Amino acid sequence: MKKKLLALLCVLIAGACVLAAVVMADSDVISVGTVEELNTAISKYTDAPKYIQLTADMNATITVGKTVYLDLNGNDITSVQVEEGCVLYCMDSATDTYEDVAYGKIGAIGGKGEVKPVPAGKVGVSEA
16 A cells, blocks of 8 residues: 555656646747847846747847847748857747758848857757
């Protein structure tokens, strides 16, 4: 009887840990649908692992002043300026594309920073 209770307790604890990990993973995604929300997400969220996911096209020039992980999610951005010393990591989860997605989905890329594909298995936003 004690073994069954102990086994049940272990299963419940393991289930709670898995559920907590799933909840944390969902909170690591910041969905934005407007230019204002995107600018707020870029300036406000600085603790990795987080990444910003677009829910609409962005018809504006976005300035990136830190290292940002961005999921274009099938959407386009008119242009991006990446400041010196900063990196914009891009991916497109709508098409499962990680290789040079920015150069097809972002109209113009400028600035002295870098634009790169998201490294495999890594997402987040961190301060430059």
